[in-house]
Amino acid sequence: MNQFEFDQLLEKYLNGECTPEEIAFVEQWSENMLSIASTPLSASEQQNLEKQLWERIQQSIGIKPFKWKIWAMAATVLICVGLALKWYAWQDSPEQLIRQSIASSNWGVIDLTNHSSTVQKVTLEDGSVVQLNPNSTISYPEHFGQKTRTVYLKGEAFFNIKRNPAKPFVVHTGDLVTEVLGTSFTIKSYENSKSIEVLVRTGKVSVYERKNEEKQKRNGVILTPNQKVVFVKDSRKIIPSLVEEPVVIVPPVQLTQFIFEETPLAQVLQHLKQAYMIDFEVESDAFENCVFTGDLNELPLHTQLDLVCKAVNANYEQRGTVIFLYGTGCK
Template sequence: MNQYEFNQLLEKYLAGECSPDEEKLVHEWQENTLKTNVLLLSEPEQVSVKKRLWQRITEAVFEETTLRPFYKTPWFQWAAAASVAIVFGGGWLLSQQTKFSKNPITHTLQTPHGIEVKNTAANPRQIHLEDGSVVILKANSSVTYPEHFGKQSRSVFLKGEAFFNVKRDPTKPFVVHAGELVTEVLGTSFTVKSYEDAQSIEVVVATGRVSVYENSNKPTQQRNGLILTPNQKITFDKASRKLTPSIIEKPVVIQPPTHPTTFIFDETPLPNVLKKLESAYGLQIIVENQMLNQCVFTADLNELPLRTQLDLICKSVNASFEQRGTSIFINGEGCK
């Protein structure tokens, strides 16, 4: 079949005039053009590309075929070019589709460094890695990872922001390289925010323990780094290369849901109240004036955020609290 005959076949197909055998030929053409790009397009993306391709051809063709033959229309030429692009790489169609869609999609490409996923959509994209770990890639971000992890570690490279829920494997640390900062864990969940045009890099821990250190050629014992636990975060200033640990804005209770925590106190000694908060949030609370330990506290603090709980406790015992790094300090004259 020459090009002219093939063009005529497509025109008949879109007009619904094909025989069963002719329809079969067109369907085979569609499948073959997409299958050649299977390494670059996931199965859902193949279906999406196919639908968009034929929808755009159909809509445009019936507007123009009254004026000229189908195979001479610009939209047929675009379709042919798109088909060639799919066959010989697929990257062109992925890069151009933002012109035809109001909602950009995620680009998945095979690079010399591994598989690179770029999220140009407005919503986060969930990525499942071969070890069972899950990456929630935020908008305007990209992550690169090998098709198969090595024997000693599981390394990925991040640009932008992502939440990592890492499958525990004590034999293979999970390592996130984000600009000038490295985050290393065995199995936990955390968020890394590392945009190239930002002045700092941020790591926030949700569960488990996370080792965060500067990406440098210094020996391990000389690296600038810290260990973070839940409700803690660290900010790395790119200019000063300073790591600043702190507490997240809204700490959450980290105890398992099978052991719900209640914050109801009735004439409870202040040390016991603070110990309950320490255990629930995994944070250190230090009383600087020991006279405060003689105070008692009565209140229902359920369903209140940590900072509100601390504020109510301090007001009741004539004290105030201050956050320094990843610890909370309480000081004041104490109850009378």
């Protein structure tokens, strides 16, 4: 069972929607949590912890409010989790505590930290490959669930995900969630950083804030190759942009693809768009008759654009995920 599935199970339990088998599972978990608590709670402490825990769980995993007529069984679970919270001195979020309890109960969660000075390759059971940067940690189950493939990342890693349309791959990094079917991307999520970054190399990635909202109202974006997103933790803003050094996504069929001779500017930009999968916009009609002659092979995108713009009296500016050309144009 992965983190997402356990969140859903706990929500069902507190809403009285579990099957007998699921109830037994949660009860066993609560007993495990009770066993790790070393200090008993008084009645007033139990009541206070129960109230605080409910508020935190409701904020973190999206349980809808309901009247405080919880069955004795559910109250027992809350108190047991409250004991665990006291044990951990309230230092972690409920999500982290639940994940830690899963790991401590031998439920098959692997916590792997790269203590070396080089990138460490991690191969998951589905064939996906994670290149874990130094001083970074990834947590993942030995066996993925039936609906999703969920992992947790602290630090930085490059993911090359094996495609599986029936089972999305989900990466949790604090309050940001990255969800894909099969693609390659990099995530930078360091605890002391003010932001989280997701950079896409291939495929399509959905990035959204982990909040208590319906999917159609989530704060998020869809990223395509050579695009990235920066999630600012304090303001909770998601800012889409382009990666610093875009790379060719669709290699040229012929080596002469980036060699131009008296080629209209529109065709040159179309070639670049097809190769890098980046949108270009020309802001003025002054470029309609502009042509470009030159060899752009084996040059980075920004150098290619510098040469093209110099030839047609233009400048370029990146706005979000689009590159705009502007200027006086050709005479």
